[in-house]
Amino acid sequence: MSTDRITLKGLRARGRHGVLPAERELGQEFVVDATLFLDLAPAAAADDLTLTVHYGELAQALVKVVEGEPVELIETLAQRLADVCLADDRVRAAEISVHKPAAPIPLPFDDVIVTIQRSRP
Template identity: 50%
Template sequence: MTDELAVTGIECWAHHGVFDFEKREGQTFVVDLVLGLDTRAAAASDDLADTVNYGSLVADVKAAVERDPVDLIETVVQRIADSCLTDSRVEWARVTLHKPDAPIDATFSDVALTITRTRGNAHD
């Protein structure tokens, strides 16, 4: 059984999308993370070195989202999951990427893709 660390509502500005204007103008993307990890060592030691530093994690996630533009949110969300799984203490990562300003000709609240990746199947 693993514990869960959640960081939600991470706002990023990036230039992803199929359309030229999306790549040119950019838009807001929002990331929600839930990571599975064992926090018992950190609880016992009270030492940040024994757990995932969520400040550094958020910086890494923002960098993963905001770097080179791609067409699909599927590509971006996989990139985020891969970044989360670089810490060997993270057993699994559930990542939701929101694209609230997606170019859809309808009234809608959000477009979101959620994936779950575990250590060993990050690239499967």
């Protein structure tokens, strides 16, 4: 895996993911961290945006997934987000963390986070 990476941290979007009916009905904020592993040398050498991942476009694509079709598990949401990242052939691997700070837990807590790593075969 390349040690070069692009990280998008703290991307916020509202989604209706969860097992409970209230989560589906009311929705809540989700926070996404995405790290893409790829070779950044070609883009750096040429100073050319077309040779790397455009993180603004990536952010929009990830938000579209969070705001899109609801799923019960944030594990499933994380997989869908990883699939978006790996759709670019230059990306060798991706690490996705989905934060659910308003998870329905009746105890004091800071955050619930699911993190997955996916790579090309």
